[in-house]
Structures are given as structure tokens and as C-alpha cells.
Amino acid sequence: MSSEALAHDHAAEHAPPRGLMRWITTTNHKDIGTMYLVLSLIMFFVGGAMAMVIRAQLFRPDMQLVTPLFFNQMATMHGLIMIFGAVMPAFVGLANWMIPMMIGAPDMALPRLNNWSFWILPFAFTLLLITLFLPGGGPQGGWTMYVPFNLQLGYGFPFMIFAIHLMGISSVMGAINIIATILNMRAPGMTLMKMPLFVWAWLITAYLLIAVMPVLAGGVTMQLLDRYFGTHFFSVAGGGSPILWEHVFWFFGHPEVYIMILPAFGIISEIIPTFSRKPIFGYRSMVYALASIAFLSFIVWGHHMFVVGMPVAADLFFMFSTMLIAVPTGIKIFNWVATMWKGSLTFETPMLFAVAFIVLFTIGGFSGVMLALVPADFQYNNSYFVVAHFHYVLVTGAVFAIMAAVYYWLPKWTGHMYNEFWGKTHFWLSAIAANVLYFPMHFLGLAGMPRRIPDYPLQFANLNMVVSIGGFVFGLSQLIFVAVIFSCVRAGKKAEARAWEGARGLEWTLPSPAPYHSFSTPPEIA
């Protein structure tokens, strides 16, 4: 029997069950990747709906659309849902789909674990979302969950804690699986320094996840103990300190923001060379930059706490270490620009999102460096300037990278080309609206508008209206995204195996749509 026929039999044997059971019992990396991506899209709209409530309430100073209590729940849940529900699962979904194909493996290393790590998530988000209907309402203290205020929550409190535990377990399991896959399942000849940068980025991200998710889990458990079991981790009266929570949280929180951007760096490092028709510039320095960003991300958490009242020496240390991160970040940006330089560029939708990513993420980096300056941060902290900063890095950064990735690999996933006109329309509307939405926030913050408030003095009225309009347009534009994805799944121009002529990498040697089991026999690595 030829090896082809063998592979065929093998595939037939493992044909997935039909209907719902296929999705519940699946251990296939593509099925699981799809489920992660769909969950992420749903959560993107749930969190987005909350953002629309926030922006509607802030449209004018005299809005009384929702109560301040509900507003705070919206602001908090928006943050939690977008971070844990939209951005992180999207990256894990991309990892599931792409990593086995990129390294020449048949599937993930630990398929059953993979099934579990996904199926935990719907339960986690159900727990989190039902807090909105419980007495006392959902979480209200911001995604940062500062104590003692967080301990004042109603019945939603333990639900929130357990939801976070579940998300943490899911992330750690996913990370273990990704590390095991990358370290053990590479095709012969694919050395570490030959791996695609997306795979490198995820390898490092997975280590970050394993390092910090347990810290968050431990921290929220301490909150649980303080509330129900009479401990005093966070109360001064009992010998603890509320500042301890902030340290624990940000020791998780800062690496967490890099967990949300390193895979994005990986995506951009795949897309820019493809549409520049030129190999990535400085592959080695890209890998070293990723590693040093990951290392530095563990020693900068204090930059979120400059006004908390740390000793001067700590303020200085965190200021210098934070500024240092700008160096490897700069290296990455320069390398991308050098990759484009003297290439032969075309601007299909993935490339448009990728170029916008470089520009807009850099703006977020600029405000980041400004925020690192302690004396200036005494003004910026907790103002809309910070809100502008992290939306530039997270929305026009991480989310744009995810959208770029979706457009880039959709042909491989579905076997169809998406509609380029609507993809570009989606891009331009999103890119313009995002800037109308986030750029004026810099001004609002500098002028003195605090974040997380349901109403504001009249001097902030004009810019807030502009911001809200940008927000509504941005929100509505995302419907185009969904429509493009749906129509691409159902029909469209047939995609070739190498859907983009400039694309290199093993995933493009498989037919489109990719077969159910990726590489049953390892490919040859040049």
C-alpha cells in the first residue's frame, strides 16, 4: 500500500462524529482552534456591547442612561471580557490552528488536554456574566480588582473569583500544550532558529502564561480568604496591606499585557514579509527582542503603582526598567520597517491591518514611554491618557493583529478567498474610527478627566462626544468583519494552497482548506 493510501485510510478512520458531539468530543487542533476563535468573536461582541453602553452614557454630560452602579459594572466587565474573553482566546485559537501546520506536525501534542482547556472557558464566562443578575451586581472595581473595594461586592464576588480561576486553569493548560507541541513535534530539520516567528512568539508567551496565571489565581484566592475565612492579607488592621494586592495583581498584570502583544508581534512578523515579498529583516534579533521583552516584563510591574506611595528607590527602579523595554520594542519596529524597505509591497487587507498595527502600536509605545516618567505619571495616572495608551496597544495593536491574522489565514481555513472589497472597507472604517475614538482620549486625560467615571464636568463635553461617535462607528464596523467571515466560510473564490504568492512557511504547502489532520508524514525542511 502506498503511503498516500495509508494516510487516506487513517483519515477515514478518524472522521469526526457529526453534529454537536463532534464539537464537544473533538481533540482535533483545527476544530478546537475554530471553537476558540468563535468564542473570542462572541466575547468581542459581548464586551463591545458593554463599550457601547459606556460610550452612550458618556455621550453628553447629562446622560442618565444607566445608573453609576451599572456603569461601573459595565466598565469592569468590559475590561475583563475583552482581555480574558476576546484577546486571549483569539490568540490561543490562532495557536491551535497554525502552530501544528507551521512546524509540520499532525496535531497538538496533548489533544485531550486541548479539548478541556477550551471547554472550561464557556463555563468561566457564564459564571462571570451571571454576576450581572445577582444581588449586588457584578464586579465594579475595574479589571484591576483593587481591595478593599473589591471585597465590598455583593453575591457576584465569589462567582468572579471562580471565573478567574477557571480562565487561569484553561490558560495554563493551553500554554503547557503549546510548549509541549513546539518542543516535541517539530518536523525533522526544523531547528528552533528556523521556526516561524509566530511560533517563537507563542513559545515565549506560553512560558509567561505559566509563570503569571498562578500568581493571579493565588491573589484572588487570598481575596476569597479575606472575605469568607477571616484572613487579613489585605487589611492593615490585621497586619496585611491593600498594597500587597496591587503588587500581586501587577506582577501578573504587566506580563499579562505582553501575553496579549507578543503573539501579535509574531503575526505581524509573518504578514509583513509575505506582502513585502522579502524575508523578515533581522530574524535573530527579532527572537532576542521577544525574549528580552519577556524577561523585562517581570521587573516593571511597579510602573502601574507610582502614585501608590512606593519608596523613591522603587519608583526609580521601575522607571528605568520600564524605559528599557522601549529598546527591544524599538528593535522590532525598526526590523519591520526594514523588512518593508525596498520590498515589493501590495496592500491586501491583512497587510493594511499589519501596517496600521506598526504605526498605531508605535503611538501606544510613545505614550508608554511618557507614562514611565514617574513625575509625569503623577499627572497621567488613571486619567484618560492611560485609557488612550492601552487602547492604542491593545485595540489598534493586539486586536488589529488578530484581524490581520484572520484575513491572512482565512483562505487556508476555509478554502475560499474572502471578499477583498469588504475586507478593505472594514479596515478603513476601523482604522479611522479607532483614531477618532482613541486619539482625543489623550487630550481628555491631559486636561484632567479621570477614568472610570459615569459623568463629567462640562469642559470635557466636546471631546467626549467625538470619542463616542468614533466608538459607535468602530462598533458598527465590526459587523462587516462578521459578514466577511461568514460569507467566506460559505462560498468565495477558490483559494490555492499558497493563497498569497509571497507567503513562505509550511502551512502554505498544505492544500486549502487544510486537511483535517495536518502533516501525517513530516514534511521536508529545506
Added chain:
Amino acid sequence: MVTRRRAIAGSLTILGALLSAAVLAAPARAASEYNLPYGVTPISHAVYRLHMLAFWMMCGIGVIVFGLIFYSVIFHRRSRHPVPAKFHENTVFEIVWTILPFFILVILAVPAARLLLRMENLRHSQLTVRITGYQWLWRYTYPRYGINVYSRLSNSSLAAVQYGRHLSPYAVPHYLRSVTHPMVVPTGEKIRLLVTGGDVIHAWWVPAFGLQIDGNPGLINAMWIKVLKPGVYRGACNQICGWGHGYMPIVVVAKPPKQFLAWVHHWRATHQGPGQGDFPPHPLGL
């Protein structure tokens, strides 16, 4: 033909650069609606200068980086540059763009560190005010004078935030930035602020003074101000502390020392006995 296209593209680039420079420069020229206030303390002035230094440096780097990107987007597109180059490393460039940013950062770090040390130098203060945040009002205590001021959202703002209100926020002077009793301080004196929280964490932020400080329950943070100009300065709580968080503004009235003392005497004469320490019943009936 090619040269004309080149010229058009070139002028477009320049136009784009100018436009973005204008947008970025707008905050520098316009007054406080778009930028940090220059403020009224020596610290706020220094913070403003540091902020502007950082801002212009970022603009400069932005012009270079974005200029390169847009140049490439325009001139290296396939229609103009059909055959891609093949290079993928250049040691000299890579070393330059590793070292150079480092030195640029040092230019920012040095003045920032010096200013921080100045801000943290609490010696030789002439007056101490203790500030305590509660859900949702502030208390100002002057240990030297035995004065205790509770400061909550003013009645007019309060009326305008109620459901079924009869008063529009647009009709309220200093909507959400006015209080029942302001904090009063003398001008020209170095005043030490001791900030804490009575229940949860709050943050005391007055932009005109160039700083904010968290008030952590059970812990005390210290900072200092020296107000150079008499006037009324407004701010707000800046750490989410519950549903009244948006409704606990800060108002500081700075008076020349003589008038400040007159205020002290007047306050003591009119707020005698234990009554002045009473915690006002919470008024936010939203």
C-alpha cells in the same frame, strides 16, 4: 510621467507630515482643554516641562519612523518597485537602532529622576494638612489649628445628578467640580499633605498642583505642594471607589497667608465643639 508621480507622492508625504505635526502640535498651543495645565506650583511647572520635553521627543521619533514607513508604502509598492530587494540583515543598522534609543531614553530619564527626588523632599514644610478619602467625600484636617473640614459634592451639582432632577447640569456652575466646603491653604508656604483612605482606596488629584496621591486605608502617604498664586483649584478622586466615585470632587482655595489665618479664625469661631467632627450623613440619593 514617473517624475510627476514621484513629485505628487512626495508632496503628499510632506503634506501628511505637516498635517500630523499640526494635529500633534495642537495640544501644545491650545490651553488646558487639550494639554496638561501649567499649574500653580513649582512642581507642576517642572512636570509640565518634563511632559512637553517627552512629548516633543516622541513627536520627533514619530516623524522619522512614520516618515520611513510612509516612504516605503508609497515608493516601494509593487507598481513602482516590482523587484524586491533580498537583504535581510545589516549589523551596523541593527547596532545603531539598539544603542541610539538607549541614549534618547537617558535624556528623558535624567530630568525625570531629578524631579522625582525634588518631589519627594518633604523637609522644611510649614504646614501639614491631613487628607482622608471616604465613600464619597473628603476630610481635611489641620492638626495645628484643630480644624476638621468635611467636603462633599455641592448641593447644586447634587441636585443636577439626581434622577428626575429639575436642574440641568448645564445650569450648574462647575458641575461636578464644586463642593460644600473647600480645602483652604495659604499661598507661598510649603505644605505637607498626608493622605489616607477611611474605607477603601481613593486618590487625591488636583491637576493644577501637578500631582495625585493614593489614599490607602491604614497607610499614610506624604507629598508636598507650594501654591504660588491665590485662586480656586479643582480636581477629583482618581481611584475607583464605588458608585459615588464620579461624585467626590476636590476644591482647593489658596489664599495669601493673612487671609488664610483669617479663614482659620472664622472657621474656629463658627464651627465650635464636637459638632465639627461629625461625619455628615451621606447625601447621594441616586
